[in-house]
Amino acid sequence: MLKKGLILAILIGFSLMFIPLIQNFHGNDKLSDLAKYYTENAEHGAGAANIVTAIVITYRGLDTLGEVVILFLTASVIGFFLKISKSEKDETLRFSKLRKTSELLETATKALVPTIFMFGVYIFINGHLTPGGGFQGGAVIATGFVLMLLANPQFKVNHKVIEYIESLSGFSFAILGALGAIIGLGFLDNKILPLGTFGELLSAGIIPVIYSFIGLKVGAELSGIVETLSENQSEIEI
Amino acid sequence: MSYFSLEYIAMITGFLLIVLGIWAILTYKNLLKIVIGFSLFDTGINIIIVSIAYVKNSTAPIIDSAVSLKDAVNKIADPVPQALVLTSIVIGLGVTALMLAYVLKLYQDKKTLDIESFTDLKW
Known part of the structure; x- marks a missing residue:
């Protein structure tokens, strides 16, 4: 009973905390100065039609590099944490039960x-x-991999292939960033490739290249996580 | 000031999701449901950040045939918090995956998902 009262008190406390936040919020009528700068320099700054992408990859590119590192750490910690140790015999036994x-x-x-x-x-x-x-x-x-x-369920993906795709794309991302520091103006500078025509597929300098590497890396990492979790689930069922 | 405009609806939904998430974390005994509670909490915070970025009567910050380069400043929503939310979603995914892996490990240890049976750290 005391526990339920405490839970209720915490919930009511949180709700009370939010009420002044909602009352003091009046909505925005115009952009902040920083957002205005990014928008006005959309064509000649980063060259990407999608301004969010320009911020994620160019202006705040270092954050994205950190984000990719965090995802990599998650995938490797899960792979290390859930090590599997099972014989071929258990494997066939389990699949006969399914x-x-x-x-x-x-x-x-x-087909899909x-x-x-x-x-x-x-x-x-087309991220940019x-x-x-x-x-x-x-x-x-x-998601295609999950399907x-x-x-x-017997489908096995080669862990080596996933590892290589992941490490190569992560490595290329870092190398491209460093190239910006050597040839261009600074780390992750996107003008080391020509900006091209604004709004076309081959434009925005290095953004589509980096985003392709990130896409490959994230796809490989998430597939690896799903694969490890499902292999471990099979260990439980025996 | 009306509470029925888009940014208020999004913001109140976000707060409701946060409270719902805390309620799920505090009341449920099943570890998987607690993980779902954390996930709801995450989603609520992301919705609130995006709703703060909304500029009245604006559209997505992408320049195409609908938003020309010249009047983009008057037509788009603030892109900076949206970029931050992208990061936050990815980190949330990593946290959820780690929690699920931990739940799996706990289940392998005790063959149960009930949080009451994990008393090793209870004083």
Whole structure:
């Protein structure tokens, strides 16, 4: 009873804290000065039609590098934490217990997975023109992978391949940033490639290249996480 | 001042989600439901940050046929908090994945998801 009272008190306290916040919020009528600067320099500064992308990759590029590192750490900690130790025999025993997947799911997977992968690649290549980008495209690619795993639980992805894709794209991201410091004006400078015509696919300097690497990296990492979690789940069921 | 404009609706939804998340974290005994509570908490905070960035009657900060380069300043929402939310969503995903891995490990240890049975750190 006391516990329930305490929980209720915490919830009411939080709600009371939010009420003045809502009352003092009046909405914005115009952009802040910083946002105005980014918008006015959209064409000649970063050259990306999607201003959020310009901020994420160019102006705040270092933050994104840190973000990618955090995602990498998550994937490697999960891989290290959930180490699997099982023999071939357990493996066959488990799969004999599972219900067979329906033909509908298997056929649909064959038809859909290439389309989903292509859609993910489309999202991260067009990150500087449309709402989208590396993280979103990578997440879409990982969903295709989850579908493959649902249709065929025995499906095994080569961990080496995932590792190589992940490390190579992360490495290229850092190298491109360093190239900016050597050739261009500073770390992650996007003008080391020509800016091109504003609003075209091949524009915005280095942004589409970096976003493609981020997309590949995020896709590989999320697929690796899903794969590790599902392998461990199988260990529980035995 | 009306509470029924877009930014207020988004902001109040965000606050409701935060309270709902705290309630789920505090009351449920199942570890997976607690993880869902954390996830709701995360989502609520992200919605609030985006709602603060909203400029009245504005559109997404992408320059295309709908928003020309010249009057973009008067037409778009603030892009800076949106970029921050992108980072925050990715970090939230990492935190959720780590929590789920930890839940899996705890389950392998005790074969239960009930938080009451993990008393090793209780004093």
